[in-house]
Amino acid sequence: MNKHTDIDIVVRYLEDPENEQLKSELNDWIEQDSANLDIFLDMKAMWQGDPLPAASSYDTHGQWQELNKQLVTPVTTSTPASAPVVQMKRRYWWAAAAVLLIAATTWTFFWPGGYQTFATNQQRDSIRLSDGSMLYLNANTRVRYAREFGKKSRNIKIDKGEAYFDVTKQQDVPFIVNTPEVAIEVLGTSFNVKSENNTVKVFVESGKVSASYKKSNKKVILTPGMEASLRLHQNEIDTKTYNKQNNVLAWKTRTLTFDDTSLSDVAAALSDFYQIKIKIDNPKVADKKLFATFPDLSLDEVLDIIRKTLQVNITKTNDLVEIY
Structure with a gap:
């Protein structure tokens, strides 16, 4: 089986993990080589955008048990329905034991393709x-x-x-x-x-x-x-x-700049920069203008400056900020 076929098997499964045929194909592929389980777990983490775990915290046994729940299928036997029997090929455990531990600093992964x-x-x-x-x-x-x-x-x-x-x-x-x-x-x-x-x-x-x-x-x-x-x-x-004073690249420069900017536009920029929701119900408050530069300040510091500068009230609850 070539490398392109290998990656296709994993990608197809990740795109449709409930598909029984894809589960079976992935199951067979993992059995072929002990390194394939390692490849699958890495690709699954990268696919989901998760950081790869530190070696000391990587629960190989737990990861394999979780994967096995998704791949193996209950087998109908004479055993009562209340106690289904699950078929599992013995090589799986040997394969799981061979998984390589990955350092926490690893954030690059070479796909087989x-x-x-x-x-x-x-x-x-x-x-x-x-x-x-x-x-x-x-x-x-x-x-x-x-x-x-x-x-x-x-x-x-x-x-x-x-x-x-x-x-x-x-x-x-x-x-x-x-x-x-x-x-x-x-x-x-x-x-x-x-x-x-x-x-x-x-x-x-x-x-x-x-x-x-x-x-x-x-x-x-x-x-x-x-x-x-x-x-x-x-x-x-x-x-x-945009004019020169815009915040499109604020995530990179870590500086927010507002030059006679309406509070509604300020709220939109802050929402994007700090990944929060900002609510302004009063149109008069939304139209207030702000002149300010915030060089990599915390959200609380920025909100405090806005509150004092524009004479507005601000409440913050979890990820919601209300300005009124």
Whole structure:
């Protein structure tokens, strides 16, 4: 069985874990080689966007028991219905015992098909690619690219999340970023891609970027300060142009800047930056203007400054902030 077939078995199962046929195929594949269980557990963690556990905390026995519950099938025998018998092949336990322990700092995984995956959980991180380009990942982001990246092509796929690209110019090898339905192509530039809620947003800081739907000829050329919003399963592209004071890249710079900005827009930026919900019911309060710069401050510090500066009331309960 070749490596491409191996990864197909695991990916198909992860896409449809309730499918009995896929469970059976995965079951047979894991039995073939003790290393296959290790590969499956790693791929499952990366697929779900989970951080890989520290060696000291990796519960191999528990992981195998949980996997076995999903893969083995009760067998009908003469045993009473209240005590079903479960068939399990003995080699599984030997395979489980051979699982390699993985260090907590590991966040890169080479897929059997020749792809390298990088994922972040609550942290942010950066990668220098083989062509010299820099890739900055926001929290809860997963990207992947071929091991041969940079030799004949420079293609990267964003599975989820947000990433900033500072691309080294190579005239003969375009740099292409793919999401499920949108392709972004550049030669040398700096831009940001955010994929969430069935929408892909592309913001250009420098250079020129082409963003297009894969299934149609609909595309847009973006220049510095422009952002395009492309919604999945649609064919429309919305664009807007920001002035120099915007917070599209605040997650990377860790600085929020507001220049005569309405409180409603401030709330939207804070909501995105701190991953919270902000509610403003009073239109007069929402229209208040704010001049402020917040260099990597905590949410509580920012809210306290807004409260004192704009003379508003603010209450915070868990992940909900109300301004009135």
